[in-house]
Amino acid sequence: MVDSSEKKAVQGSKKKLLYIIISLLLVAAVIAAVILSREKNNSYIIKSDFAMGSDITLCVYSADGGLCDKVFEAIHTLDSTISRNIQGSEVSNINSSGGEGVYAPVTCSLLEKTAVVTELSSGRFNPVCGVLTSLWDIGGSNQRLPLPDELSDAVIKSSYSLMTEHDGYITLGGGALLDLGAIGKGAACDAAADIIGDTPAILSVGGSVRTNGQKPDGSDWKIGIRDPLDKGSQALTLSVSSTKSISTSGSYEKYFTVEDKAYHHILDTSTGYPFESDIISATVICADGAVADALSTAVFASGTENAPEILSQSGAQGIIIDRDKNIYASEEIYDKVSSLADGYTLRVL
Amino acid sequence: MKLFSKKDIMLAAALISAALILYLLLPSKAGTSASVLVNGQLYETLVLKKDCERHYEFSGYHYTVRVENGEIFVAEADCPDEICRKTGRISSSGTVIVCLPSGMVIKIDKTDEYDMLTY
Numbered sequence: 001m002v003d004s005s006e007k008k009a010v011q012g013s014k015k016k017l018l019y020i021i022i023s024l025l026l027v028a029a030v031i032a033a034v035i036l037s038r039e040k041n042n043s044y045i046i047k048s049d050f051a052m053g054s055d056i057t058l059c060v061y062s063a064d065g066g067l068c069d070k071v072f073e074a075i076h077t078l079d080s081t082i083s084r085n086i087q088g089s090e091v092s093n094i095n096s097s098g099g100e101g102v103y104a105p106v107t108c109s110l111l112e113k114t115a116v117v118t119e120l121s122s123g124r125f126n127p128v129c130g131v132l133t134s135l136w137d138i139g140g141s142n143q144r145l146p147l148p149d150e151l152s153d154a155v156i157k158s159s160y161s162l163m164t165e166h167d168g169y170i171t172l173g174g175g176a177l178l179d180l181g182a183i184g185k186g187a188a189c190d191a192a193a194d195i196i197g198d199t200p201a202i203l204s205v206g207g208s209v210r211t212n213g214q215k216p217d218g219s220d221w222k223i224g225i226r227d228p229l230d231k232g233s234q235a236l237t238l239s240v241s242s243t244k245s246i247s248t249s250g251s252y253e254k255y256f257t258v259e260d261k262a263y264h265h266i267l268d269t270s271t272g273y274p275f276e277s278d279i280i281s282a283t284v285i286c287a288d289g290a291v292a293d294a295l296s297t298a299v300f301a302s303g304t305e306n307a308p309e310i311l312s313q314s315g316a317q318g319i320i321i322d323r324d325k326n327i328y329a330s331e332e333i334y335d336k337v338s339s340l341a342d343g344y345t346l347r348v349l
Numbered sequence: 350m351k352l353f354s355k356k357d358i359m360l361a362a363a364l365i366s367a368a369l370i371l372y373l374l375l376p377s378k379a380g381t382s383a384s385v386l387v388n389g390q391l392y393e394t395l396v397l398k399k400d401c402e403r404h405y406e407f408s409g410y411h412y413t414v415r416v417e418n419g420e421i422f423v424a425e426a427d428c429p430d431e432i433c434r435k436t437g438r439i440s441s442s443g444t445v446i447v448c449l450p451s452g453m454v455i456k457i458d459k460t461d462e463y464d465m466l467t468y
Contacts, residue, residue, distance in 0.1 A: 019360070022361070023357075027365060048399055207467050248467040
């Protein structure tokens with residue numbers, strides 16, 4: 001006969017063992033779940049290319065590496081259509097037409113999309129700026145500070161009204177030249193998005209970014225905005241949850257210095273000189289890439305005071321950084337801004 | 350007879366939360382760039398989003414360092430102990446590969462992670 005207390009002890013130790021096993025299994029399950037959730041849906045392909053004078057980086061959450069190549073091909077095709085430096089492109093045909101109407105459907109649709117930005121910014125965003133940009137050639141091999149006479153001549157040849165469009169035809173008179181440099185990268189993002197379709201992806205064409213769909217792990221896309229005062233790092237991080245175009249214009253990116261005065265690359269076609277702005281970096285978030293590009297130029301050129309009006313009229317949001325390290329964010333995205341760099345203050349635009 | 354007493358449930362809860370806390374504390378954020386330092390001096394910074402291969406010679410030792418799929422590792426080394434090569438692939442922010450013979454350190458930069466940069 002077994003002693004009852006001994007029996008209890010055996011039962012007790014069995015019970016303890018069972019608990020330990022169950023506890024360990026639970027812990028193992030939690031750890032396994034954590035590891036699985038980290039690995040799950042996170043496979044992506046990153047490829048790089050070079051077009052439009054810019055580095056292109058594409059990250060697609062798909063196993064289809066061929067998709068990246070198709071996207072790059074579409075961007076190269078767009079480049080050879082709207083680059084003013086590629087012979088036979090729509091824009092170079094327009095520029096060498098001598099006032100004749102040129103059939104240029106791609107250019108026309110881009111100009112139609114961004115015409116509203118020209119209007120909203122009182123002509124500060126002006127694609128009829130080719131004479132002026134060639135004269136300065138900022139970042140190019142003939143970069144120099146032009147003479148006042150040259151500038152006043154270029155201003156006359158940079159009037160937006162010298163261009164007319166009708167049914168896919170563009171007519172450019174008065175010795176003016178078209179330059180889509182300010183919207184090319186955003187337009188490339190749009191062309192890429194047409195190819196990418198529903199596949200979650202994130203793309204940068206020379207700093208103009210397109211988020212496509214939702215990130216498979218359910219988290220937000222994180223967009224770093226480069227610190228205009230310290231180019232090696234970022235001023236802030238912006239969280240974006242869906243398909244958006246994000247474009248930044250600033251005086252810090254491309255400029256040259258003559259006698260201690262810096263001349264940046266965003267030129268005012270009404271004066272011939274770079275815009276005098278209280279903004280050093282303007283980021284715009286909206287649906288269309290070309291429009292985002294145009295708006296970032298417009299917002300930069302128009303200054304902090306006019307920025308809210310331009311943005312709200314276009315249904316876009318913005319993040320503006322000024323010289324005094326103030327970061328102004330549109331109210332709708334104010335809580336999407338995080339990781340401010342040292343010394344910056346976040347305010348509502 | 351109850352299968353679980355209050356004490357047991359508490360124990361299980363404690364273990365689970367301990368595991369969770371451990372997970373949160375562990376450096377899990379993947380970095381976006383890695384710094385190559387020699388005797389504490391920055392030699393160069395490599396972006397982890399882009400695959401690349403680098404050849405270095407420090408203190409007479411030769412290294413082949415590769416970036417692949419967001420990870421960085423010493424693929425080949427002729428240093429005496431090859432501990433750097435044996436460390437394998439690193440990608441988490443704050444983690445390091447150290448080679449004592451030459452004083453080379455490869456460190457994943459502690460940056461705020463972002464997917465893309467706008468400028």
